[in-house]
Each structure stands twice: as structure tokens, then as C-alpha cells.
Amino acid sequence: MPELPEVETTRRGLAPWLEGQRIAQIVVRVPRLRWPVPPEFAGLLPGARVTALERRAKWLLLRTDRGTALLHLGMTGSFRVLREHRPPAVHDHLDIVTGDGVTVRFNDPRRFGSVLWTADDPALHPLIAPLGPEPLGDDFTVEYLRGRSRKRSVAIKPHIMNAQIVVGVGNIYASEALFRARIHPARAAGRVALPRLEALVAAIREVLAESIRDGGTTLRDFYNGEGQPGYFSRRLRVYDRAGSPCVECGAPVRQMVLGQRSSYYCPRCQR
Ligand SMILES: [Zn+2]
Secondary structure, three states, X not given: OOOHHHHHHHHHHHHHHHOOOEXXXXXXXXXXXXXXXXXXXXXXXXXXXXXXXXXXXXXXXXXXXXXXXXXXXXXXXXXXXEOOOOXXXXXXXXXXXXXXXXXXXXXXXXXXXXXXXXXXXXXXXXXXXXXXXOOOOOOOOHHHHHHHHOOOOOEHHHHHHOOXXXXXXXXHHXXXXXXXXXXXXXXXXXXXXXXXXXXXHHHHHHHHHHHHHHHHOOOOHHHHOOXXXXXXXXXXXXXXXXXXXOOOOOOEOEEEEEOOEEEXXXXXXXX
């Protein structure tokens, strides 16, 4: 499932082909993904000029002078850039064709991806307005996290995976960040000491930034039509390593279930 780093990598891969372009044509081959594709998408985009391709949480915001398309990759969605005409393959549900003749093609075998439309400020959209701050943005600080964690008895791991607290911290990134910050995943959020919270904010930023950096090396895949992510896997220190020795102390990594998600941690390094 595409996580925040894959979505950011997608944004960086697509932006140079879309920003500043006038859209020539929209092709909708499948009218319903997770929700019906809104009529404005095919009706308003042809002729519109793309002012920016932004990201908020795992949404891509295709901003134009006529409104904003909100695009979500869902479970299996991916985009690629085609510089010459190629017939659509199975699961190629949508095309955005620019004035330069470039096709940005959306493929999604499981159809959990989404296309929505808003004429207003996308920050006010009901799916975006309730979201917590961006983990790599200036609003995600230790003061902020401390305020949101005070007196909370929820375990710290599901706490940081809650998109209303902070967006984009998926299961792998939560496990890895807690290991780097030396915090036990089941510790109550309100009982994490300030220096540990400080380390956690830094670690969340670090693991996501590293993953985005790794993704940069896969950008060329957008042009050759592969684009499959998962590039963070070689950096994993605890995730999916139950029974293997901790890279710091050698104790066997343990696994537990928290909030219905598998969590991995070192019982010696993380308290
Ligand atoms: Zn350890």
C-alpha cells in the first residue's frame, strides 16, 4: 500500500510534467473507483491550466484555475508518465493528457483509489480538514505532540498512527521511529518523557525523509512504466524482524499486536 513517501515520490515524479501545463484531454475508462469519478473531472479539466501539484497527507492535489482534483492511490494505485501514445492496459482507468502530448495514466487493480473534486480551498474539504499536521512540516513539533499526548492513556504507537494527531506515519514507519527513539510501542502516550518525545519527533521526520530520499532514486520508473515502491525495506531495523537479534544490543526482536497492527520492538532498547 502506498505510504506518504511513495505519494510524495509520485508527486515529485509527476509535477514537472503537469505544473504550468494546460490539460488537453481527460479519459475516464472506469467511471467508479472507490467512489464515482465526479463529472467535473472530465467536464472541467480539459482547457484548465495546472497551477500546482501538491500533497496533503496521502492526497495529491491537482490545482488548476478551475478547481482542484483530489487524487488518492488507495491500496494499489499508481501513476506513470507516457511520452508517446501507448494503448491502455487492463486496470489503466484514467488518463490526463497535457497540451504537450504527455499522458499521465492512472492504474489501479483493486480500485480503492479515489478522484474527488472541489471548487473551494482543498484544505476545507471534509476528508482533509480534520487531518493533523504534516510530519515533515513546521507544525509538527515536540510542543505540539506533547500537548496532544498529555494525560492520554492510549499506547504511543497507535497514537502516532492516528491521522488526526499527525498524518502519514504508517505501521512500518511507526515501528522504526519508536525503535530509534527507544520508546516501547505500548507505553501510554501521556507517560513518554519529554526527551523521548523530542527524539520521537526527530525519528519520525528522519524515517520518512530517508524513505523519500530512497524514492528519489526510483523516479525514472515513472517513465519506463514500472514505479513499484517498497524502497525503504533495506533500512528496516525492527519491522518484520521478530526473533532476529536487535541491531543495537543483540536481544531478540519481539512482536506484539497493538491496535490490531503488528508491532516490532526490542525489549531491551525500548522502555
Ligand atoms: Zn536492542
